[in-house]
Amino acid sequence: MSVGLTSIIIGLIIGYVAQRSRLCLVGGFRDYIxxxxxxxxxxxxxxxxxxxxxxxxxxxxxxxxxxxPQFYKAGNTLTVDQxxxxxxxxxxxxxxxxxxxxxxxxxxxxxxxxxxxxxxxGAFLIGLLSVLGNGCPLRQHVKAASGNKSSWLYLLGFYCxxxxxxxxxxxxxxxxxx
Amino acid sequence: xxVRISAMMAGIIIAATAVVAQAVFAFSPPQAYGIxxxxxxxxxxxxxxxxVFNQPFALSEIARxxxxxxxxxxxAGAFIGAITSKEWKPKWVESKTFSFAIxxxxxxxxxxxxxxxxxxxxxxxxxxxxxxxxxxFLILGSVAGTYLLKRKRIKRP
Numbered sequence: 353m354s355v356g357l358t359s360i361i362i363g364l365i366i367g368y369v370a371q372r373s374r375l376c377l378v379g380g381f382r383d384y385i386x387x388x389x390x391x392x393x394x395x396x397x398x399x400x401x402x403x404x405x406x407x408x409x410x411x412x413x414x415x416x417x418x419x420x421p422q423f424y425k426a427g428n429t430l431t432v433d434q435x436x437x438x439x440x441x442x443x444x445x446x447x448x449x450x451x452x453x454x455x456x457x458x459x460x461x462x463x464x465x466x467x468x469x470x471x472x473x474g475a476f477l478i479g480l481l482s483v484l485g486n487g488c489p490l491r492q493h494v495k496a497a498s499g500n501k502s503s504w505l506y507l508l509g510f511y512c513x514x515x516x517x518x519x520x521x522x523x524x525x526x527x528x529x530x
Numbered sequence: 531x532x533v534r535i536s537a538m539m540a541g542i543i544i545a546a547t548a549v550v551a552q553a554v555f556a557f558s559p560p561q562a563y564g565i566x567x568x569x570x571x572x573x574x575x576x577x578x579x580x581x582v583f584n585q586p587f588a589l590s591e592i593a594r595x596x597x598x599x600x601x602x603x604x605x606a607g608a609f610i611g612a613i614t615s616k617e618w619k620p621k622w623v624e625s626k627t628f629s630f631a632i633x634x635x636x637x638x639x640x641x642x643x644x645x646x647x648x649x650x651x652x653x654x655x656x657x658x659x660x661x662x663x664x665x666x667f668l669i670l671g672s673v674a675g676t677y678l679l680k681r682k683r684i685k686r687p
Contacts, residue, residue, distance in 0.1 A: 354599065
């Protein structure tokens with residue numbers, strides 16, 4: 353199937369399901385601390401566990417995913433990969449096979465680089481700002497489609513941020529991470 | 531009619547859709563790319579920019595084959611869900627400049643990491659160590675944000 357058709361079907365399913373169940377990924381922790389409500393936390397944990405289990409089934413049993421770390425095969429080592437030069441979609445530091453040190457991860461081969469530092473700082477700031485701004489990005493898209501006019505301004509800021517990144521920051525970040 | 535889907539079911543459906551799209555329908559060269567709000571929006575804006583302005587904006591490898599329309603699908607699907615259960619209510623809820631500024635900063639940060647929160651969870655399932663670090667610090671950041679929110683509420687008269 354072509355890319356356009358697949359992507360629209362994925363979007364329709366996810367949009368409908370996320371609206372009917374009011375799923376929010378950072379809302380789980382906010383609700384648990386303020387009113388001890390575990391409804392959204394169950395959604396977060398079920399997404400994580402299903403992703404781990406399904407990637408294992410499709411990668412290790414059926415072999416239909418490229419570059420899935422085959423850590424069950426002895427004598428197979430993978431190395432820390434480079435980042436794609438053009439679009440910063442990272443493919444780095446997978447779990448490494450247990451032939452030289454460690455059970456699942458080869459601790460000596462991991463080097464501390466700028467990507468790890470920015471991942472730590474960036475994820476912390478995304479969590480902080482999403483709770484203050486009343487929703488993770490998925491929840492803001494769903495709220496905007498339900499009529500919340502403040503979320504229309506959030507989406508406008510979102511796309512302005514993407515254009516700002518593409519015009520001014522993209523080359524600098526790619527050089528920093530390579 | 532009011533269809534109810536619980537959050538646990540929603541998590542399972544979203545993760546299954548994203549993994550099956552990569553394994554069966556070959557959504558592949560950026561790995562774990564089934565659903566990501568900021569990466570697909572960047573691909574769509576880059577394709578439009580290439581058509582209109584003829585400048586070489588950065589694209590990912592799957593986006594050279596066709597238009598990536600996930601964001602349109604998400605907005606349309608949520609709109610259908612809101613209309614069929616009578617939850618469509620246009621109104622202003624929060625402050626305007628605050629929402630714009632937070633949207634801007636979250637988009638720039640998410641592109642530096644190359645993943646919105648959903649894609650961080652998918653990459654953890656794929657076996658990437660950076661994404662596991664990202665999930666841990668996402669949890670810590672949201673806990674810190676909740677404590678900030680608590681203090682603001684108590685201080686207000």
